[in-house]
Amino acid sequence: MSLAGVLPLLRKEVLRFWKVAVQTVGAPVLTALLYLLIFGHVLEDHVEVFPGVRYTSFLIPGLVMMSVLQNAFANSSSSLIQSKITGNLVFLLVTPLSPLAWYLAYVGASVVRGLAVGCGVLFVTAWFAPPGLAEPAWALVFALLGAGMLGTLGLIAGLWAEKFDQVAAFQNFLIMPLTFLSGVFYSVHSLPAFWQAVSHLNPFFYMIDGFRRGFFGASDVSPWISLAVVGTSFVVLASIALRLLTTGYKIRS
Amino acid sequence: MLAAIAFDHVSKTYRSRRGDVRAVDDVSLEIAQGEFFGLLGPNGAGKTTLISILAGLTRASAGTVMVMGHDVVADYAAARKSLGIVPQELVFDPFFTVRETLRIQSGYFGVKGNEAWIDEVLAELGLADKAGANMRQLSGGMKRRVLVAQALVHRPPVIVLDEPTAGVDVELRQMLWKFIARLNREGHTVLLTTHYLEEAEALCGRIAMLKQGRIVALDRTSALLAGTASTMLRFKTDDLLPPALAAQARVTGRIVQLKAHDAAEVEAHLGALRQAGVRVEDIEIGRADLEDVFVEIMSGARGGLA
Numbered sequence: 238m239s240l241a242g243v244l245p246l247l248r249k250e251v252l253r254f255w256k257v258a259v260q261t262v263g264a265p266v267l268t269a270l271l272y273l274l275i276f277g278h279v280l281e282d283h284v285e286v287f288p289g290v291r292y293t294s295f296l297i298p299g300l301v302m303m304s305v306l307q308n309a310f311a312n313s314s315s316s317l318i319q320s321k322i323t324g325n326l327v328f329l330l331v332t333p334l335s336p337l338a339w340y341l342a343y344v345g346a347s348v349v350r351g352l353a354v355g356c357g358v359l360f361v362t363a364w365f366a367p368p369g370l371a372e373p374a375w376a377l378v379f380a381l382l383g384a385g386m387l388g389t390l391g392l393i394a395g396l397w398a399e400k401f402d403q404v405a406a407f408q409n410f411l412i413m414p415l416t417f418l419s420g421v422f423y424s425v426h427s428l429p430a431f432w433q434a435v436s437h438l439n440p441f442f443y444m445i446d447g448f449r450r451g452f453f454g455a456s457d458v459s460p461w462i463s464l465a466v467v468g469t470s471f472v473v474l475a476s477i478a479l480r481l482l483t484t485g486y487k488i489r490s
Numbered sequence: 491m492l493a494a495i496a497f498d499h500v501s502k503t504y505r506s507r508r509g510d511v512r513a514v515d516d517v518s519l520e521i522a523q524g525e526f527f528g529l530l531g532p533n534g535a536g537k538t539t540l541i542s543i544l545a546g547l548t549r550a551s552a553g554t555v556m557v558m559g560h561d562v563v564a565d566y567a568a569a570r571k572s573l574g575i576v577p578q579e580l581v582f583d584p585f586f587t588v589r590e591t592l593r594i595q596s597g598y599f600g601v602k603g604n605e606a607w608i609d610e611v612l613a614e615l616g617l618a619d620k621a622g623a624n625m626r627q628l629s630g631g632m633k634r635r636v637l638v639a640q641a642l643v644h645r646p647p648v649i650v651l652d653e654p655t656a657g658v659d660v661e662l663r664q665m666l667w668k669f670i671a672r673l674n675r676e677g678h679t680v681l682l683t684t685h686y687l688e689e690a691e692a693l694c695g696r697i698a699m700l701k702q703g704r705i706v707a708l709d710r711t712s713a714l715l716a717g718t719a720s721t722m723l724r725f726k727t728d729d730l731l732p733p734a735l736a737a738q739a740r741v742t743g744r745i746v747q748l749k750a751h752d753a754a755e756v757e758a759h760l761g762a763l764r765q766a767g768v769r770v771e772d773i774e775i776g777r778a779d780l781e782d783v784f785v786e787i788m789s790g791a792r793g794g795l796a
Contacts, residue, residue: 239567245597253585324581331545331575332598333567490548
C-alpha cells in the first residue's frame with residue numbers, strides 16, 4: 238500500500254489540534270496538575286509504593302501516561318467523528334490516499350498530541366517532586382506504544398461511531414475505567430490478590446507500569462512482559478483498524 | 491481514444507429492512523475526453539449515486555467504472571488523481587483558512603509548489619481577497635466557490651460538478667461557468683449534473699437523462715431539442731383553462747405553456763382560449779427548450795435513446 242499523502246494528512250491533523258491548543262493541550266495539563274495537587278496532598282504521608290520514593294513522585298509518571306493515553310484517543314476519535322458528522326470527510330475520501338496512509342497519519346497525529354500533552358504534564362508536575370529518569374528508554378518506548386495504541390483505538394471508535402455521544406460513551410465506559418484501574422494512582426501490589434489478578438488482564442496496566450519503570454527503575458512486572466502485552470495488543474488493534482479502513486467501514490457505502 | 495469516463499453495466503442496490511432499493515440500474519455510458527456532458531434527472535433518479543460510485547464514495551453492486559482508463563476500485567489511486575469532484579453538499583473544515591484548505595487538498599494529491607495555480611484558481615473564482623479568511627466566516631456562496639477550488643486544485647483532467655449552482659447567485663454562476671468553460675476548452679472533460687436545464691442546454695454538448703436509475707435519453711443536446719415539438723405557445727393568465735387544454739398544458743404559477751407543432755395548432759389553441767373566455771396576456775411563441783424535452787421524456791411521452 239502506498240504511503241503517499243501521509244505527511245500532508247499528518248500535518249493537517251496536527252494543525253487541527255494545535256489551532257485549539259488551549260483546549261486540546263492546555264486543559265488536560267491543568268487537569269493532571271489538579272490531580273497531582275489533590276491526591277498528592279491527601280496521600281503524600283500515607284502511602285509509600287516503592288522504597289524511598291515519595292507518593293507524589295510515584296504519581297507523576299502515572300498522570301503523564303494517563304494524559305498521553307486519553308489525549309491520543311481523543312485526537313483521532315474526535316477528528317474523525319467531526320469530519321463524518323459535518324461531512325467534510327468527503328475531501329479525504331476522494332483522494333488517492335491508501336488505507337495505510339490514513340492509518341499512519343491519524344495515529345501519527347494522535348501520538349504527537351499525546352506526547353505534547355504528556356511533556357506538558359511532566360513539565361508542570363516535575364517541579365513538585367522530580368521523579369528521576371532511571372531508564373528513559375522504557376519511558377519513551379511505552380509512551381510511543383501507548384499513544385499509538387490509543388490513537389488506533391480512537392480511530393476505530395471514530396469509524397464506528399455515528400454520533401458524538403457514542404464516542405463519549407467509548408471514552409467514559411471503556412477508556413476511563415481501564416485507565417483509572419490500571420495503577421495510575423496506586424501500585425497493584427497494594428491490592429487484594431483477586432484485584433491484582435484482574436488488573437493483570439488490563440492492557441493499560443502494562444503501559445503505565447512499563448512507563449513508570451523508565452522513571453524509577455522498578456516496576457510491578459518485568460518491562461519485557463509489559464512490552465510483549467502492549468506490543469501484541471497494538472498489533473491486534475492496528476490490524477482491526479486497517480481492515481476497517483480498507484473495507485470503508487461506515488465511511489464508504 | 492480512451493474514454494474519460496466509462497460506466498459499464500453499473501448497478502447499485504441499497505439494502506434496507508423495508509426492502510431493496512435499486513438506485514442505479516444497469517447504466518452503461520461513455521464520456522469522451524474533452525466533452526462537456528450533462529447528467530439530468532429528477533431528484534432520486536440516481537445521478538448522485540452514479541457520481542458517488544465514480545468518486546469511490548459508494549461501491550457499485552455490479553459493473554465497472556473507469557476514469558481515464560483506470561478502474562475506480564482496482565486502481566483507485568490513479569482514477570482519483572484524474573478526478574476533481576465538486577460535491578453537492580455545502581461542506582467545509584472549520585479549522586482552516588481558504589488558502590490552508592487548498593494547500594492541504596493539494597498535498598493529498600501529492601502536488602507540491604502549487605501556490606501559482608492556487609492563486610489563479612482563487613482569482614478566477616473571485617476568492618483572492620478571502621484567501622486568509624477562516625472557512626467559518628464565509629457566506630454560503632463563498633463556501634461553494636471554495637468547494638469548486640478544492641476540486642480543481644490538482645488540475646484533474648476530469649471535472650465532476652454535482653449541482654454546483656444550487657442556491658447560488660447569478661454572479662457566481664456566471665463566474666463559475668466562464669472558468670469551467672475555459673477549462674473545457676483547454677481539454678478538461680466536464681461532467682455536470684444540474685436542475686437548471688437552461689445551463690445544461692447552454693453548456694453541454696451531450697446529455698443523458700436518468701429516471702429511476704436507468705438512462706432514458708442519451709444524445710447530443712441539439713438532437714434532443716430537434717426531436718421535440720418545434721414551438722411552444724407561452725402566455726400568462728389568472729383564469730381556468732378549458733379541460734382539453736389543461737390536460738396538455740405545463741403550468742408554472744401564472745405561466746402556461748402549450749406545445750404547438752405549427753401555426754395552425756397555435757391558432758387552434760388561441761381559438762379554444764377565446765371561446766372559453768380565458769383572458770391571456772404576454773403571449774409569445776418560442777422554440778422548445780431542454781425543459782420541454784425533459785418534461786416530455788420524464789412523463790414517458792417519448793423515448794430519447796439515440
